[in-house]
Amino acid sequence: MRRHPVRATGKIGRGAQLRKGGEWCKRRWRWPAGMIWASPMSRFTLLLGGDLTRTPALDAEIADSRIIAADSGMRHAALLDVKPELWVGDFDSVPDGFEDAYVDVARRTFPSEKDKTDGEIAIAAALEAGATSLLLAGAFGGERADHMFLHFAQALQLSERGIAAKLTSGHQEGVPLVPGRRHSFAYADGTLFSILGFSELSGLTVEGAKWPLDAVEVPFGSSLTLSNVADGGLSITLMKGRALFMAHLLNDGER
Numbered sequence: 001m002r003r004h005p006v007r008a009t010g011k012i013g014r015g016a017q018l019r020k021g022g023e024w025c026k027r028r029w030r031w032p033a034g035m036i037w038a039s040p041m042s043r044f045t046l047l048l049g050g051d052l053t054r055t056p057a058l059d060a061e062i063a064d065s066r067i068i069a070a071d072s073g074m075r076h077a078a079l080l081d082v083k084p085e086l087w088v089g090d091f092d093s094v095p096d097g098f099e100d101a102y103v104d105v106a107r108r109t110f111p112s113e114k115d116k117t118d119g120e121i122a123i124a125a126a127l128e129a130g131a132t133s134l135l136l137a138g139a140f141g142g143e144r145a146d147h148m149f150l151h152f153a154q155a156l157q158l159s160e161r162g163i164a165a166k167l168t169s170g171h172q173e174g175v176p177l178v179p180g181r182r183h184s185f186a187y188a189d190g191t192l193f194s195i196l197g198f199s200e201l202s203g204l205t206v207e208g209a210k211w212p213l214d215a216v217e218v219p220f221g222s223s224l225t226l227s228n229v230a231d232g233g234l235s236i237t238l239m240k241g242r243a244l245f246m247a248h249l250l251n252d253g254e255r
Contacts, residue, residue, distance in 0.1 A: 042066055043133040044126040047073035047084065048119050049093065050148060051141030053170030054079050057249070061135055061168065069105075070122035073138050074098055080137075088125055089118035117147060123154060127163070134158060139167035139174070152244055156198060174246045177238045183245065185234040192248040195225035195236065203239025208232045215239070 045062045047069040052058075058080070067082050071089030075098065087107040110121060119136070126134060139151040151167055152174065158165040159176035167174040177183060177195070187193070195204070201218040210229040218224055218241075225243075236245060 042130050043135070044068060044129075044131040045082075045135045045137055046070060046119070046122045046126060047076045047080075048122070048136055048138035048147075048151065049073050049142050049144075050138040050151070051169045052076045052079065052138040055170045055249075058137070058168060058170045061166075062137070065135065066126075066129070066131075068122045068126055071118040073118075073122075074102060074105075076138055077102070086125060088121045090114065117150060119147065119151060120154065123158070131163070133164040134166070136165065136167045138169065140169035140172050152196070153198070156242055156244060171249050172246060173249065174244050177236060177243045177245055179238050179240050182235055182237045185230070185236075185245075185247070187230045187234055187247055188250060189229075189231050191230040191234075191250060193228055193230060193234070194246050195228075196244045196246060197222065197225065198242040198244065201225075201238060201241035201243055203237070204241075204243075205237040206234075207236075208234040 043065040045065045045067045047067065049070065049072040062080060062082065067077075067084040069077060069084040069087045071091060072093040074084065074087055074094065077084055084102075084105055087102065087105045088110070090110050090112040092112050108121075108125070110116075110118075116124070123134065136151055136155065139155075140148060142148060155165040155167055155174065156176045159178055165176060174196075175183070185193075193209075195201075195206075197218055197220060200220040203215050204213055204218055204225070205215050206213040206225075206228065208231060210231045213225075216224075230247075
């Protein structure tokens with residue numbers, strides 16, 4: 001049966017298919033020496049193919065985190081002065097010379113016709129290695145708007161599984177709003193922010209903003225929650241629904 005051109009044949013997890021000696025072999029989850037190891041709790045930064053600007057705030061975010069690059073996201077490694085422990089993907093969008101420059105980084109190569117994006121493969125690898133918190137760096141912009149939308153959806157899905165997820169471009173940040181939880185943000189007054197609804201929203205409260213909201217109902221597709229401004233200790237509570245908070249940071253990624 002012919003598979004969809006974005007869809008995959010390789011799998012990460014128990015019984016993963018690993019390339020060895022020119023043949024595919026099954027084994028339980030255990031990376032070969034020099035690749036990636038599991039830990040009970042860990043923070044991962046995933047380098048994705050979108051836009052990324054280095055800022056002091058981003059440097060602080062990635063400090064002490066483990067790093068996995070997804071295909072062309074490897075180009076951000078030099079920008080951030082980091083060396084990923086693993087590089088995954090089909091390598092169809094890697095700039096010339098990059099594969100030779102990072103020949104010492106462990107990698108997993110997948111067919112170009114696969115059922116997962118390179119970013120989703122990177123997420124799966126991090127989770128199998130024990131990730132409890134993910135920073136998706138390069139999740140905004142890029143040449144593929146569909147991939148950016150998928151990053152938003154993946155962050156929401158991770159949040160629903162109890163895994164902390166944050167998206168960043170250095171100048172923009174996004175986090176899922178967990179229903180029933182009061183989210184407090186330390187952004188400077190004047191920071192522009194929006195709440196992107198992926199469903200109708202119920203009981204949405206926004207405090208510490210130029211335009212506060214008090215337990216409002218927001219229909220799916222409404223622009224009510226776009227383009228607000230932080231003003232005195234921003235906090236947001238959502239009782240029901242799926243939504244992503246997005247902040248547009250000030251100069252140099254200042255919060």
